[in-house]
Amino acid sequence: MIARARLAATDVLVSRLSFGAAPIAGLFEPVGEEQAYEAVTAAWDAGIRTYDTAPHYGLGVSERRLGEVLRAQPRDSFTLSTKVGRLLVPYDGGGDDLAAGGFAVPATHRRVWDFSADGIRRSIEGSLERLGLDHIDIVYLHDPDEHEEWALREGYPALERLRAEGVVGAIGAGMNQAEMLTRFLTDTDTDVVLAAGRYTLLDQIALEALLPAAAARGRSVVAAAVYNSGILAEPRTGATYNYTTAPDALLTRARRIRHLAERHGTTLRAAALAFPLAHPAVASVLVGMRSAAQVRDTAEQFARPVPDDFWAELKAEGLLGDDVPVPVKEAV
Template sequence: MPKTHRPAGAIDDARVPVGDHGLDLPRVGLGTASLANFLGVVPEEQAVETIRRAYDAGIRYFDTAPLYGHGLAERRLAAALDAKPRTDLVISSKVGRLLRAGAPRDDSQYYEGEPFYTEVPATGPVWDFSYDGVRTSLEESLDRLGLDRADILYLHDPDHHYEDAGTTAYAALRDLREAGTVRAIGAGMNRTPVLTRLVENCDLDLVLLAGRYTLLDQSAMTDLLPACRRRGTKVVVGGVFNSGILLDPSPQARYDYVPASGVIVERARRIKAICDRYDVPLAAAAIQFPLAHPQVASVLIGARSPDELNMDLDLLQVDIPAALWHDLRSSDLLPEDAHVPSGVTAGPGH
């Protein structure tokens, strides 16, 4: 493992101002989908321990959503952070789905007949981007979280619900921000066209983008990131490992939550070969790359255990020589105009 500059598992406490309502966002946060039985069961004790380890390491931004484990993520987050000072935390959740008994099956949450979330409560997600639905969703999330407010509220996966998301749902978010119930509003998804339209047509403080600005996929550079720059909208990046292929680009790797194609695996392997040339873990380059973009305020880690979390935190500290980024560009694996970390290191404070 290449040398690191800071103690293992420690992160900077740098924050980035977001919006005009007093929110300062940490550069590194913890996403909680994986801790809510996404693509495999995570025992509750392990999930809670992972969140507490993140807090002990200095992480203060935690992202969750009703969809994640059908409420499991929010409840586990509440259990882990119950005794922590609220003023020290940034909590984001999402709206657009209500958890209801007898909910119809949502095929977008299945692959080849198997659900992405397993061993979850019987209540399932029902789409609702109405004004009242958004406010109800927040009330129910706060109840599961044991909180009286959220710091950030995102429209969740409005791919096929743009009209409602951009009108009634956005109006609800705007009013909640104006009332001080939340400090920042945005939208979160893993596709850029609808997200770009929302940035262009709504007054969003930030967006949460999963998988489309990574070492493997920089497609957000064509539409979303330029729109965010024009509008002054900050970006939180999730899915930095593209479902694991940037941890281990094997033939069994996943990409966008499903088995990766041979073309994608081969591209990831080419990136890994250049990282190997400099004795840099592929995952270190993957986790550090998005933080170099000036619109990116924060990166979310998706660890499933304390050990995975420790690994991710150490990857943020790995020295990466400038020549590695040069070689990725010259091999057409990164665009020439892609922002890359400067200097020899690119931790969360850079």
């Protein structure tokens, strides 16, 4: 079983390694039902007990596929997070969702932004129906970048009421940026924020304000997209950084880190997974996985030791700042 950590002052526990369920909904390329089932089952077998999804992922396909596996497990044995802010409205225009949403699934629905109190409740009701579960542990406001005031004025208070009613255990926001997440930490009673790609071996923008704010207020951070969408998994020519082709300078930097990792008997992926957890505010690293093979590899890399000397040399080479927290082995 992978170790777990408690979110802020809540009773919600999360695996230090969490399963991201966007890829099993056909993110960028098709994923069949059997492959998705095997991926989630492999995550369970690897000891992962925290699973993250959203209505946005495959127009509900991610939630349905995740629920198919999790419904067979005792409900108190795992932690589930989903997101609100986009309602799914039936659509009969045909075609697929690749252009509109990035998922290789039939375009059976349209996404409609809705951070109203009614929209939040309707979204959660829809998620519970698709998942086939009786409750959700963590709910995030999903990508409110263009709807900041709406999300803060209506969406967040709605989540706060649901938390007070015991409908959900923890609330927060999930985004691909650090600035607005910092505002959620400082201006609300958010329990946790999900920061995608903003605290990695190549991008530590979250260290400037977000992570200090979380630590100061006793809140938690889930670090997602720790491979920066691919470059830190395999820095090959044409690798992606934040879903676009990586600039040459970043590719060179990632390759230097990989070289040092291999010289110290570990891997770039192991280092990328271990790095965020060195900060005391980070409760979990969240990794999207689309196959059983990816799950097994990720679990293996997560368990792989990363020597202290590697981190020291990373700083000595100027590849990490001197003030950046790094994992340190506990003395025996």
